[in-house]
Amino acid sequence: MSLFRKPQPVDVIVLRDAPDAVTSLRHALKTATDAERPGLERALALVEEAAERPDGELRGRWVRRHLDAAGYAGPADSLEAIKALRQAEPALSLRQAVTYAKEAAAAEQASAGQA
DSSP states (O other): OOTTSOOOOOOOOOOOOHHHHHHHHHHHHHTOOTTTHHHHHHHHHHHHHHHTSOHHHHHHHHHHHHHHHTTOOSOTTSHHHHHHHHHHSTTSOHHHHHHHHHHHHHHHHHHHHHO
């Protein structure tokens, strides 16, 4: 590894297993007993709801978990938060940290508006 090689940026990629879970739950509902049906229907509704969440919201939750682990509880898009995020994930570029912090702040505002 060269000392002069530019570090590769870290992208937070959102992986979604929800479509597979939805398919499995729908299949299970076809053969469910009357006792199993209410629980499977509720599980299906929850997984469908999770599948609809935008990638930015999921990245925002990832940011908040990292900030919480670093002991930072303030606004996700503050300078202190961006600094804490970059210290927690040193491979993040400043641009990525700012983008992800903004997504986290937007997700937090959206969830506060729903409460």
